[in-house]
Amino acid sequence: MELRRFLSSRTALMRASQVRELLKWIGRDVISLGGGIPDPSSFPARDLREILDDILSSRPEVALQYAPTEGVDELREELARFMGRRGIKASADNVVVTAGSQEALELLARILIDKGDVVFMENPTYLGAIQAFRIYEPRMLGVPLDGEGMRVDVLEGKLKRARAQGLRVKAIYVIPTCQNPTGISLSGDRRKRLLELAEEYDFLVVEDDPYSYFVFEGASPPPLKSLDTSGRVIYLSTASKVLAPGLRVGWLVAEEELLDKVVTAKQAVTLQTSTLSQFVLLEALRRGVVERQLPRLRKIYRSKRDAMLEALDEYMPDGVKWTRPSGGMFVWLEVPEALDMSALLYRALRRYKVAYVPGTAFHVEGGGHNTARLSYSYPPVEAIREAIRRLASLISDSLRAPQGAS
Numbered sequence: 239m240e241l242r243r244f245l246s247s248r249t250a251l252m253r254a255s256q257v258r259e260l261l262k263w264i265g266r267d268v269i270s271l272g273g274g275i276p277d278p279s280s281f282p283a284r285d286l287r288e289i290l291d292d293i294l295s296s297r298p299e300v301a302l303q304y305a306p307t308e309g310v311d312e313l314r315e316e317l318a319r320f321m322g323r324r325g326i327k328a329s330a331d332n333v334v335v336t337a338g339s340q341e342a343l344e345l346l347a348r349i350l351i352d353k354g355d356v357v358f359m360e361n362p363t364y365l366g367a368i369q370a371f372r373i374y375e376p377r378m379l380g381v382p383l384d385g386e387g388m389r390v391d392v393l394e395g396k397l398k399r400a401r402a403q404g405l406r407v408k409a410i411y412v413i414p415t416c417q418n419p420t421g422i423s424l425s426g427d428r429r430k431r432l433l434e435l436a437e438e439y440d441f442l443v444v445e446d447d448p449y450s451y452f453v454f455e456g457a458s459p460p461p462l463k464s465l466d467t468s469g470r471v472i473y474l475s476t477a478s479k480v481l482a483p484g485l486r487v488g489w490l491v492a493e494e495e496l497l498d499k500v501v502t503a504k505q506a507v508t509l510q511t512s513t514l515s516q517f518v519l520l521e522a523l524r525r526g527v528v529e530r531q532l533p534r535l536r537k538i539y540r541s542k543r544d545a546m547l548e549a550l551d552e553y554m555p556d557g558v559k560w561t562r563p564s565g566g567m568f569v570w571l572e573v574p575e576a577l578d579m580s581a582l583l584y585r586a587l588r589r590y591k592v593a594y595v596p597g598t599a600f601h602v603e604g605g606g607h608n609t610a611r612l613s614y615s616y617p618p619v620e621a622i623r624e625a626i627r628r629l630a631s632l633i634s635d636s637l638r639a640p641q642g643a644s
């Protein structure tokens with residue numbers, strides 16, 4: 239029977255994540271620079287076991303029970319304090335706990351986007367955001383980046399044009415610190431200018447911030463939310479990169495007026511975030527486990543970043559460029575125009591035994607065929623060096639031979 243005829247027309251807008259597809263290759267002697275997957279050695283398993291033990295002995299009746307949709311009150315209070323230490327003024331009422339930031343993206347798309355609304359994104363941007371937004375049929379417009387992050391001057395030009403065309407600009411989605419996929423951070427001046435533009439052109443700013451906890455050089459720049467005076471910044475963060483992604487806990491900070499609808503939307507999507515995971519995060523914050531993680535994470539990922547950059551310097555042929563991230567998990571690679579990194583992926587996996595994410599997946603308006611995201615977070619240092627050596631061979635060989643041959 240042909241069952242696909244029952245599918246809604248909405249499913250035609252859904253695209254499988256290339257990163258999740260790539261996960262299937264991990265372990266088949268392929269070294270993966272694909273997903274932004276935390277280093278398993280960073281998981282504070284012993285602390286978490288103790289916490290779980292304590293929770294299940296002392297409060298099983300609440301930790302295993304349903305909880306309010308907006309999240310466990312004590313956790314929301316603790317998160318408000320945690321945010322306060324990063325310069326974000328929030329009370330528990332401004333916090334909703336989500337099933338990772340990915341759910342927050344879905345919830346925001348549900349409550350904010352009407353068909354045809356303009357949503358600006360960095361180009362390239364996080365593909366999970368593109369995936370979440372696309373179903374609601376916004377007009378996603380890309381803003382290019384340079385070494386200081388999003389080109390806010392280009393954004394301004396695009397805003398003027400959108401206004402002249404009578405388009406409704408709803409929001410900008412931005413990852414200002416150690417961006418996914420480029421590793422670039424938005425400069426201080428541009429942060430201020432972006433917020434001025436948001437006032438001038440009256441749109442919301444969705445700030446996605448999973449990586450600012452491990453900036454390797456200098457201080458972490460202030461979150462946009464900490465500079466927000468009018469309440470138009472919606473801030474997302476997550477325990478995925480600082481504690482463990484398997485907990486599936488994230489949080490969203492915004493004005494109560496908006497959170498009301500976020501909570502109603504969440505009732506229909508997940509009802510609530512796992513109560514047990516919320517208690518684990520609560521205790522990890524209270525006992526200083528998260529704070530103690532941060533210097534460890536900086537050390538682990540900094541040495542991996544260095545290994546990748548050194549290997550790129552050593553092995554890549556002329557004409558290949560890459561970013562030098564000051565934190566986070568990603569390097570962005572640009573190869574000569576003649577190569578198509580999507581077309582090369584299969585060969586990379588089968589023959590060279592290395593995985594990466596082709597850059598096209600991160601672009602909202604096409605382009606990026608000669609780019610790729612390389613993640614240094616998961617493989618051990620030696621494997622990173624070997625992966626870059628393999629990738630460099632693939633690129634050198636492909637530059638010599640016409641694409642498609644061999």
Ligand SMILES: Cc1ncc(COP(=O)(O)O)c(C=O)c1O
Nearest residue numbers: 274338339340364418476478488
């Ligand atoms: C920018 C960005 N946003 C959101 C997410 C989703 O993270 P999670 O749902 O695990 O919190 C990720 C994960 O890699 C990310 O890089």
